[in-house]
Amino acid sequence: EIDKIARKKNTTSRDVSGESVQQGMLKLLEGSDIEVPVGANSKNAMVPLATVNTRNILFICGGAFPDLEDIIKQRLNKESSIGFTSNLKDAHDKDPDILSKVTIEDLRKYGMVPEFLGRLPVICTLQGLTKEMLIQILKEPKNAILKQYQKLLALDEVELLFDDSALLAIAEKAMKKDTGARALRAIIEEFMLDIMYEIPKDENIGRVTITGDYINGKGGPLIEIRKDEVPKIASSRTPEKS
Incomplete structure (x- = not known):
């Protein structure tokens, strides 16, 4: 960083x-x-x-660079205020891709010395995570946080499910925090704390479904009681011959 x-x-x-x-x-x-x-x-x-x-080592330097957007906007708005486009001086204030317009001079004004920047010839920007990307992070990785909780409850023979509305609600809350994928764990742990503590106490519970209403504070999780199967009793009677 x-x-x-x-x-x-x-x-x-x-x-x-x-x-x-x-x-x-x-x-x-x-x-x-x-x-x-x-x-x-x-x-x-x-x-x-x-x-x-270090001659053959690839160095990748990254960072969030807070306030860099303001430096880029200041430069672009200054350029737009000259000549016939002067009425567009605030055109870049709401540009969602403003970081993609970064230059070496912007980074120098941010506080990076020219000698340091000269040794990093390639500069690229990464797009922010969307809700769809956050949902993928929740579900797809091998060690996804949802799978971790599912395995923990599986130790008590309880099935844990997250419906689509819950995943969307979690992603929306993470977007509001504006801290990237790090917010996902904090949000899920907040809602799973009581479940992980209380559910294993009741042996009758077989399934817990997390819904969007629960994440949005409009209700609780859906709890299903374990269904005991009645064993089939083999009949000792011989079938009557017709």
């Missing part, structure tokens, strides 16, 4: 956590021999060092 090491603005002292870190990473990014400590206690001065050549 290189946005965390951006140069601090309006400071007269040495920026040890921002610009200095960027300067220290230049040698690492340009491809050279770097000595790194070996072992868990890397802060020990006597720990052995190993040499790693």
Whole structure:
């Protein structure tokens, strides 16, 4: 998350956590021999060092870059306010794809030093997660959080289901939090806490269905009682001959 090491603005002292870190990473990014400590206690001065050549290492630097949108909008609105398009100076304020218009100069104004940016030749932006993507994250991965809860309740022989309205409601709540897929676990744990604590106490419960109404605070989960099968009794009577 290189946005965390951006140069601090309006400071007269040495920026040890921002610009200095960027300067220290230049040698690492340009491809050279770097000595790194070996072992868990890397802060020990006597720990052995190993040499790693970074020439063939692919470095991918990412980050959320808060406030970068404002820098891009300021530049684009300034360009739009010149000449015959001056009436469109606010045209970019509601652009959902504003980050895709980022330039090296925008990143420099954000706080990244030119030498650091010069060693990262490719810049691309990632689209925000949609509700459909969040629902896929809930269901499809092998270790999806829904599957984790289903396996936990399966230990008590209880089937846990999430209907489509519940998945949509969870995704909508996550979109409002604007923290990406991280919000999914927090939302689900909030609604599953009581269920995971209370349901295993009742051996008669066989199935729990989470609905959209429950997620939206308009009701509770649907609980189905376990159905005991009556064993078939074999008849000892011989069928009558017709």
